[in-house]
Structure formats: structure tokens, C-alpha cells
Amino acid sequence: MKRGSNGIEREVDKLGRVVLPMDFRKKLGIERSSKVLITMNEDTVLIKASERLCAMCKKQVELNSDLGLCPSCIEKVKSYDV
Ligand SMILES: [Zn+2]
Numbered sequence: 001m002k003r004g005s006n007g008i009e010r011e012v013d014k015l016g017r018v019v020l021p022m023d024f025r026k027k028l029g030i031e032r033s034s035k036v037l038i039t040m041n042e043d044t045v046l047i048k049a050s051e052r053l054c055a056m057c058k059k060q061v062e063l064n065s066d067l068g069l070c071p072s073c074i075e076k077v078k079s080y081d082v
Pocket of ligand 1: 069070071
């Protein structure tokens with residue numbers, strides 16, 4: 001693995017697959033079976049996490065959800081008296 005100024009260089013395998021660096025996956029909450037959105041912009045391929053796992057129960061949630069929690073866990077947290 002080479003780390004250049006613009007990221008990490010990876011080799012594409014014979015089936016056209018590239019492994020996403022673990023740092024990136026962790027940061028974006030991309031885990032096994034997570035869905036990503038792949039788009040192309042001129043010579044650049046963008047891979048965007050389209051969902052992530054709830055930080056509490058690990059169910060898949062929309063990426064834009066509050067606090068990275070699923071709706072039922074958000075309700076649980078709200079019901080705690082702080
Ligand atoms: Zn949850």
C-alpha cells in the first residue's frame with residue numbers, strides 16, 4: 001500500500017475490485033454488506049457511504065440521520081432523563 005499526497009494507491013484485481021482502506025471504512029461507518037453509492041466525475045470515481053449502521057443496535061440507517069442512530073434508538077435516547 002502506497003500513501004501519496006492524494007490518498008492511498010491500490011491495485012485493481014482481475015475482477016475489477018478494489019479494497020477500500022480500513023481507515024476510510026471506519027470513518028464512514030462502512031461495514032460488511034453496507035451499501036455505497038458509486039459515481040463518476042470525469043476521471044474520478046467517487047464512493048459514498050449511502051447508509052451506515054446505527055451506533056447502538058447496528059441496524060442500517062440513513063447516513064443523514066441524527067447522531068448516526070436509527071429512529072428507535074433516537075427515541076430511546078430521548079427518553080433518558082439527563
Ligand atoms: Zn438503533
